[in-house]
Amino acid sequence: MxxxxxxxxxxxxxxxxxxxxxxxxxxxxxxxxxxxxxxxxxxxxxxxxxxxxxxxxxxxxxxxxxxxxxxxxxxxxxxxxxxxxxxxxxxxxxxxxxxxxxxxxxxxxxxxxxxxxxxxxxxxxxSGELIGAFGLTEPLSGSDSAQGLRTTAAREGDSWVLNGAKRWIGNGTFSDITIIWAKDVEDGQVKGFIVPTTTPGYTATKIEGKISLRSVQNADIVLDGVVVPESLRLQQADSFRDTASVLRLTRAEVAWAAVGTAMGAYEAAVRYAGERVQFGKTIGSHQLVQDLLVKCLGNITASLGMVVRVSEMLDRGEQRDEHSALAKAYTTARMRETVAWAREAVGGNGIVLDYEVARFFADAEALYSYEGTREMNTLIVGRKITGSAAFV
Ligand SMILES: Cc1cc2nc3c(=O)[nH]c(=O)nc-3n(C[C@H](O)[C@H](O)[C@H](O)COP(=O)(O)OP(=O)(O)OC[C@H]3O[C@@H](n4cnc5c(N)ncnc54)[C@H](O)[C@@H]3O)c2cc1C
Known part of the structure; x- marks a missing residue:
């Protein structure tokens, strides 16, 4: 092909x-x-x-x-x-x-x-034989999950007992396994557990009424005395630092998805601009519509250059937390501008699903907030460039 x-x-x-x-x-x-x-x-x-x-x-x-x-x-x-x-x-x-x-x-x-x-x-x-989910966020702990997790893990012999609640867990309504992050009551450190969703005490309920990424099934999860063997504890996760190492990788991929979301909206707007006629000519031949489209393309091009480089750094073993944090914060902000300009170029049809732009416009909101909000990623970069952590 x-x-x-x-x-x-x-x-x-x-x-x-x-x-x-x-x-x-x-x-x-x-x-x-x-x-x-x-x-x-x-x-x-x-x-x-x-x-x-x-x-x-x-x-x-x-x-x-x-x-x-x-x-x-x-x-x-x-x-x-x-x-x-x-x-x-x-x-x-x-x-x-x-x-x-x-x-x-x-x-x-x-x-x-x-x-x-x-x-x-x-x-x-x-292979897709199993579907997974990742349970870090809680009803009372989102941005502050490094310190604020309330879900507990208590060691009892060769097993662990998990108690608590998780929120927003993607794929959570149908996952076979959910990776649950919980605080060890003994040493206060965050540890990860491979939890089969059929384990007694585990329940997942779909979050209804979303206006963004509506096809993604996000769940509220309750862990009520869920028992998992020590063999299902992630053996190399000793503290939140290890959880953060996963997020460093995935944040960069969300930055790439932000570029793709902006592209989807922009491409739909270009198509529409070539078909829709107003004042006797296609709207794409009006200067102000071209301005919207060019601003979209500028954002996409700048963001794509950034994510390519941040992933090259990962491939070379050079990528650090602040690199992927800057990529996620910057590209999602540019995506949000881009989908809004693309929607504007499609006029009223930009809010109808049939013309595609509306879906990208709405979906951008969730990408902007998940895997670290713009503020959290900004503070990670700010800590690096000033030497001062400004989270609290
Ligand atoms: C569609 C979707 C899918 C998700 N999937 C998953 C998943 O699969 N697994 C998972 O574990 N989580 C998931 N999440 C959760 C997501 O990571 C959190 O929503 C995100 O980390 C923000 O947490 P919060 O929503 O609790 O907001 P909060 O932490 O309550 O923040 C609210 C606002 O306050 C700001 N804020 C908070 N603290 C500060 C501060 N110190 N300084 C400045 N501003 C601050 C934030 O930036 C934000 O603007 C998902 C979320 C969504 C919407």
Whole structure:
């Protein structure tokens, strides 16, 4: 399959990919445009997730987070970024599903699991045999999860007893396994647990009434005396520092998804501008509409350059927390501007699902807030450049 550069990739960053990576992206894009794009609006409207896409995504390699084996293209953070961008360009809800399954879940196992745990669990998520969720946020603790977690883990012999509540957990209504982060009552440190969702005391309830990423199934989770064996504790997670190492990787991927979300809105606006006629000519031939479109493209191009570089740094082992934090804060802010300008260019039809822009416009709001709000990521960068932590 031939890889065609996207018109919205104005400086052809796609040319940085290897032939093998380009081929994989071409297949993913063709599948997403044929099988996701036509149904995205209807599933969004019904607030349902299209479960039929879980297996095809696995077959396309979307959940293959490389851990300790050398796999030619799956090892590249730049390639994984392109996967997130291409999916978000068609449907940010699907990019979010993959971000949880591959980034947060396989990422936790990859960075915080023992060799045995990685070998046992990662292939099951990579193949789509199991669906995962990542439970960090709580009803009373969002931005302050480094210090504020209230969910507890108490060691009893060879087991742990988990008590508490989690909120906003993506894929949480249908996950087979949820990675639960809880504070050890003994040493006060945050630890991670691989929790089968059929364990007695575990309940998940769908969060209704969302206006953003409606296809993503977010859950409120209650843990009432949930018992898991020591063998299901992530063996390399000793404190929140280890949880943060996962978020550092996934934040950069959210930045890529933000670029894709902006691209999806921009491309729909360009199409519309070429068709809609006002004052006797297409609106795209009016100067002020061109100005909106060019501002969108400028934001997308600047953001894409940033995420490519931040992922290259990850591939070289040079990426630190502040690098991915700046990328997430900057690109999501540019995305928010871009989807608003694209919506403006589509006029009244910009608020109707049929014209696509509306879905990207609404979905941008969740990407802007999850995996660290703009404020939290700003404070991570601010701490680095001034040497002063200004969180409290
Ligand atoms: C669609 C969606 C999917 C999600 N998926 C998951 C998931 O799968 N797993 C998971 O664990 N979590 C998930 N989350 C949770 C997400 O990470 C949190 O919403 C996010 O971290 C913000 O927390 P909060 O919503 O509690 O906001 P709060 O922390 O209450 O913040 C509210 C506002 O106050 C600001 N604020 C807070 N503290 C400060 C400060 N010190 N200085 C300046 N401003 C401050 C914030 O920036 C924000 O603007 C998801 C959220 C959404 C919306």
């Amino acid at each position: 031939t890889f065609e550069p996207l018109a919205s990739d104005f400086y052809s960053y796609g040319s940085l990919l290897s032939d093998q990576e380009r081929d994989a992206i071409a297949k993913l894009r063709a599948w997403a445009e044929a099988d996701v794009k036509p149904i995205a609006g209807e599933y969004w409207d019904r607030a349902e997730f299209p479960m039929q896409i879980v297996k095809p995504l696995a077959d396309l390699g979307a959940y293959s987070f490389a851990w300790d084996e050398t796999k030619p293209f799956e090892n590249s953070a730049v390639f994984r970024g392109f996967v997130a961008m291409e999916l978000a360009r068609v449907d940010p809800s699907v990019a979010t599903f993959v971000g949880v399954q591959n980034g947060l879940v396989n990422g936790s196992l990859s960075l915080c699991g023992s060799a045995e745990q990685r070998a046992e669990w990662i292939p099951k998520f990579a």
